[in-house]
Amino acid sequence: MIAQRRFLLFVPLGLLLLLPALGWADPEIKSPEAIPGTTKVDAEGVIDLVNRINNLKIVDARISADRKQGYIEGSVSLPDIETDCTSLGKIITDKNIPLLFYCNGVKCGRSVKSVHVALQCGYTNVYWFRGGFEEWKNKGYPFVKD
Numbered sequence: 001m002i003a004q005r006r007f008l009l010f011v012p013l014g015l016l017l018l019l020p021a022l023g024w025a026d027p028e029i030k031s032p033e034a035i036p037g038t039t040k041v042d043a044e045g046v047i048d049l050v051n052r053i054n055n056l057k058i059v060d061a062r063i064s065a066d067r068k069q070g071y072i073e074g075s076v077s078l079p080d081i082e083t084d085c086t087s088l089g090k091i092i093t094d095k096n097i098p099l100l101f102y103c104n105g106v107k108c109g110r111s112v113k114s115v116h117v118a119l120q121c122g123y124t125n126v127y128w129f130r131g132g133f134e135e136w137k138n139k140g141y142p143f144v145k146d
Helices: 002-018 043-052 085-091 110-120 132-138
Strands: 038-041 057-060 099-102 126-129
Touching: 038 043, 043 099, 043 126, 043 132, 085 110, 099 110, 099 132, 110 126, 126 132
Parallel strands: 038 126, 057 099, 099 126
Antiparallel strands: none
16 A cells, blocks of 8 residues: 555656656746857847848747647748757758747747757757747737648
8 A cells, every 4th residue: 555655656756757858848937048059039030030031941849739829931840859960951951051940938948959959960050039939929920820
């Protein structure tokens, strides 16, 4: 009986430890203010980049269920859980081409993970939209919804 009680106490703890890996985070946890090696932009900064840089690649680091809620036009879907040097290389072969990552917003860590992978893979011109889709949508900017 005691062994069963101990097991039951460890199962929920184990599940709690898995939640961040599954993309479910504590609502009080926020993404960092900055990521070294990147340029952080807001929604208006994204628009400026799109207008100034013809070869800018925008990467949506969210899972497909989130992307179905809407996404920034022209972005490509590459969830953080699928992001590695090989998957990035299929989207962008030149590591100097400007690359912008976003996810759901400041309470989402998916773009943070993807940015770190891109930097580790040697991408040098990396932008990060910390406010993500939440900021984009809240400011009333257009988005695509399939």
